[in-house]
Amino acid sequence: MKMEKEMRKFCPRCKTHxxxxxxIYKKGKDRTVAEGAxxxxxxxxxxxxQKFPELKRTAKTxxxxxxxxxxxxxxxxxxKEGRRIRKLEI
Incomplete structure (x- = not known):
């Protein structure tokens, strides 16, 4: 799916469109010294x-x-959480 690079959207700080x-948001690198890790x-x-069962095959594609x-x-x-898409082009 193709999407435009700029769009008019409501800004909570400016309080206008x-x-x-x-x-596309990409997750940063995990910290290995974090408490949970x-x-x-x-x-x-x-x-x-293993603490939890390892997932053999995923249900969603x-x-x-x-x-x-x-x-x-x-x-x-x-x-904003977007749509469920295989590939997104901006």
Whole structure:
């Protein structure tokens, strides 16, 4: 699916509809020293095995793409969970 690079959308800071640039949100790198990651690594260690059952095959063939909108006037970034699409072109 193709999508325009800019669109008019409501900005919560400006409180009006402004032109906003659209980008696909990408998750950052996980921190290995975060508390949850350390706890999960501790549970996986040794003879106990995996903490949760490992998923053999996934049921869904697509993922929901999260869109990030940037306001042109105030640079406020807002995110919105997009549609379930295989491929999105901006």
């Amino acid at each position: 402004t032109m906003q640039s659209v980008a 350390r706890r999960h690594a501790e549970d996986k260690k040794g003879y106990g095995g 697509t993922k929901k793409i999260t869109l990030r909108y940037t306001c042109k006037t105030c640079q406020r970034k807002t995110m």
